[in-house]
Amino acid sequence: MRVAVAGCCHGELDKIYETLALAERRGPGPIDLLLCCGDFQAVRNEADLRCMAVPPKYRHMQTFYRYYSGEKKAPVLTIFIGGNHEASNHLQELPYGGWVAPNIYYLGLAGVVKYRGVRIGGISGIFKSHDYRKGHFEYPPYNAATIRSIYHVRNIEVYKLKQLKQPMDIFLSHDWPRSIYHYGNKKQLLKTKSFFRQEVENNTLGSPAASELLEHLKPTYWFSAHLHVKFAALMQHQAKDKGQSAKATKFLALDKCLPHRDFLQVIEIEHDPCAPDYLEYDTEWLAILRATNDLINVSERLWNMPENNGLHTRWDYSATKEAMNEVLEKLNHDLKVPCNFSVTAACYDPSKPQTQMPLVHRINPQTTEFCAQLGISDINIRLQKAKEEQHVCGHYEEQDDVESNDSGEDPSEYNTDTSALSSINPDEIMLDEEEEYDDSIVSAHSDMNTPSVEPSSDQASDFSASFSDIRILPSSMTVSSDDTSGFRVGKEGNRGDPLELGDGKDLAKVPLKRLSDEHEPEQRKKIKRRNQAIYAAADNDDTA
Numbered sequence: 001m002r003v004a005v006a007g008c009c010h011g012e013l014d015k016i017y018e019t020l021a022l023a024e025r026r027g028p029g030p031i032d033l034l035l036c037c038g039d040f041q042a043v044r045n046e047a048d049l050r051c052m053a054v055p056p057k058y059r060h061m062q063t064f065y066r067y068y069s070g071e072k073k074a075p076v077l078t079i080f081i082g083g084n085h086e087a088s089n090h091l092q093e094l095p096y097g098g099w100v101a102p103n104i105y106y107l108g109l110a111g112v113v114k115y116r117g118v119r120i121g122g123i124s125g126i127f128k129s130h131d132y133r134k135g136h137f138e139y140p141p142y143n144a145a146t147i148r149s150i151y152h153v154r155n156i157e158v159y160k161l162k163q164l165k166q167p168m169d170i171f172l173s174h175d176w177p178r179s180i181y182h183y184g185n186k187k188q189l190l191k192t193k194s195f196f197r198q199e200v201e202n203n204t205l206g207s208p209a210a211s212e213l214l215e216h217l218k219p220t221y222w223f224s225a226h227l228h229v230k231f232a233a234l235m236q237h238q239a240k241d242k243g244q245s246a247k248a249t250k251f252l253a254l255d256k257c258l259p260h261r262d263f264l265q266v267i268e269i270e271h272d273p274c275a276p277d278y279l280e281y282d283t284e285w286l287a288i289l290r291a292t293n294d295l296i297n298v299s300e301r302l303w304n305m306p307e308n309n310g311l312h313t314r315w316d317y318s319a320t321k322e323a324m325n326e327v328l329e330k331l332n333h334d335l336k337v338p339c340n341f342s343v344t345a346a347c348y349d350p351s352k353p354q355t356q357m358p359l360v361h362r363i364n365p366q367t368t369e370f371c372a373q374l375g376i377s378d379i380n381i382r383l384q385k386a387k388e389e390q391h392v393c394g395h396y397e398e399q400d401d402v403e404s405n406d407s408g409e410d411p412s413e414y415n416t417d418t419s420a421l422s423s424i425n426p427d428e429i430m431l432d433e434e435e436e437y438d439d440s441i442v443s444a445h446s447d448m449n450t451p452s453v454e455p456s457s458d459q460a461s462d463f464s465a466s467f468s469d470i471r472i473l474p475s476s477m478t479v480s481s482d483d484t485s486g487f488r489v490g491k492e493g494n495r496g497d498p499l500e501l502g503d504g505k506d507l508a509k510v511p512l513k514r515l516s517d518e519h520e521p522e523q524r525k526k527i528k529r530r531n532q533a534i535y536a537a538a539d540n541d542d543t544a
Contacts, residue, residue, distance in 0.1 A: 001032045001116055001118065001269050002029060002032050002033075002268060003034075003170075003267050004020055004033070004076075004264060005035045005266075006034065006225075007230075007255050007256055007262075008037070008228065008254075008256035008257065009040045009257055010256055010257055011062025011064055012062060012257040013074075014066075014072075015257055016034070016036075016264065017075055017076075019264050020264075021075070023266050027266060033076065033115060035120070036079070037173070037174060037223050037225035038173075039086065039225065039226075040106075041062060042064050042068070042090050042100045042106070043062060043090070044065055044345050044346075044347055045345060045346055045348045045354070045357055046348065046353065047357040048089060048090050052086060052088070053086075053147050054085055061348055064101070065347055065348040067101040067102070068100070068343070069343075069347040073102050073103055074101065074102065074104050076103070077115065078104045079105050079107060079113070079115075079172075080106060081122040081123065081173070082106070082109075082125055083226065084174065086151060088138075089140040089359060090345070092138075092139070092380065093363070093364035093367060094106050094108060094364055094366060094367055095109050095136070095367065095380070096111065096376075097111040097113070098364065098366035099340070101341065102339070105279060107121075107122040107124065107172070108124070109125070109136070110122070112168075112284070113281065114280040114282055114335075116271040116275045117272025117274075118170065118270075119170070119282065120169065121172070121217070122173065123157055123158070123161060123172075123210070123213070124151070124153075125151040126152065126153065126174055126175045126207065127152070127153045127207035127209050128149075128152040131152035132155050132209065133302040134149075134154060134301070134302060134303075135297030135301070135303070136296075136297070137299055137383070138150040140359045153207070155305055156305065160289070160292050161216075162213065164285070164318075165319070166284050168218070169221065170220065171213070171221070171223070173210045174224065174226045176205070177210040177211040177222070177224075178206035179203055179211055180251050181200055181233070183236075183251065185231075189229065196227075214249060218237045220248075222249050222252075223251075223252050226253075227253065228255050228261075229255055230252075230265075233251040233252075234248060235248065235249045235251060236248050278337070280335040280336060283324045283327050283335065284319045286327045288317060288319050289376055290323065290374055290375065291319070292317050296382060298386050299386070330373055342366070345362065363384075364380075
């Protein structure tokens with residue numbers, strides 16, 4: 001099965017699907033599945049734009065609304081997770097996952113599904129220690145604090161995923177698992193992104209929660225985005241028992257969707273030829289959702305998950321055979337994810353802009369149907385009931401417009417707060433801010449010269465040379481190196497043939513932009529000063 005993986009999408013669906021069509025023309029066959037690693041931006045209208053954690057001048061409608069309205073349809077089944085630049089009010093309607101448009105499926109806050117026998121899991125958002133132990137208390141309209149905290153990973157989602165016992169084929173996260181950079185070409189990473197050095201040396205770059213999941217799940221593949229750089233690694237896990245063979249995870253992070261950036265990779269993944277070619281629910285995951293339903297928290301109070309410490313009567317919520325059989329009975333032994341997408345909000349009309357469209361906390365019929373089938377609670381209904389109870393008791397207050405990390409709370413179970421960079425990163429400003437100062441800096445850097453398409457077999461040996469001798473990655477997981485800067489992949493995948501853009505221009509003749517200024521440290525210091533106001537004004541930790 002040919003699976004395409006995309007990094008930060010930033011709403012550029014048209015461009016991503018066009019790139020897929022190009023890859024299909026060059027490759028051995030059609031793309032069967034597209035996986036997107038966050039910052040998807042399923043923006044339906046102007047109200048959704050206001051729920052995206054970016055300054056107003058960076059709020060662009062992009063092209064998702066055309067797929068939402070039915071004007072266009074995704075040419076390939078698309079599965080995505082949330083990142084930290086999302087239409088959060090839209091995704092909040094589907095906490096357990098669902099269709100945001102025909103053929104485009106959101107995995108939810110955390111989720112597991114199957115396609116052609118391949119088991120795919122994921123977790124949305126980024127890690128922040130000050131919100132990690134809170135419940136899902138946010139609701140639209142968001143304030144300056146909740147518009148950011150809404151996409152912060154919570155311990156309940158990590159806890160649910162840690163109940164999984166069956167093997168995982170693919171796992172998606174937006175931010176990287178902490179320490180994964182030690183298992184790939186760290187030298188090349190720091191050459192490309194020199195501002196990561198301090199976090200890498202201190203081992204504080206990435207999410208400790210994701211690292212915990214990586215160690216527990218040990219998936220065959222793990223895909224991420226967020227840091228806007230392509231990076232591959234191979235992590236060899238330790239075998240639990242002496243008789244068992246050690247598992248390995250092939251990690252790949254990808255860039256954001258921009259010209260000359262490595263934002264897309266096509267990979268061949270083994271699948272079950274007898275499995276159905278439609279999306280299926282995962283029985284183990286559904287059983288865990290039912291078991292942990294009473295653990296749902298919709299308050300801002302801090303709490304810890306049950307553990308075997310003598311304080312809890314139950315701490316194991318893993319799925320038993322009996323629980324999974326109950327799930328099958330509730331679904332009438334039909335695991336097919338129903339194609340029950342419905343429009344829940346007005347779609348953007350370019351001819352009739354509505355800048356004052358009100359924000360509404362909606363209940364999505366997909367979530368209602370899903371919860372009714374399984375007998376679990378809709379988090380949004382719980383939130384609405386909590387608001388009503390506060391109104392009746394006279395204790396209801398609007399969510400305070402303060403930063404959520406100013407609350408003087410107890411420390412998290414993790415010591416540091418790291419899904420973002422403490423050092424200034426000139427390439428990770430606010431979405432496309434870099435375009436304002438990149439235009440005057442031109443360079444023919446190898447990573448930008450090399451189109452990010454699936455390498456042919458004769459390229460693989462060149463690519464793998466950029467990795468350490470200890471960890472040699474499979475050909476489908478390798479990244480571009482300086483050795484490959486002199487060639488292009490043509491329409492038939494041949495070396496030496498120039499790649500043309502849609503307007504007929506040769507990539508070799510198009511001036512390329514710099515990602516950062518690693519080769520000119522003096523100029524990078526200048527850029528830091530130039531953008532200092534941006535970092536002082538915004539939440540520096542959420543701008544990646």
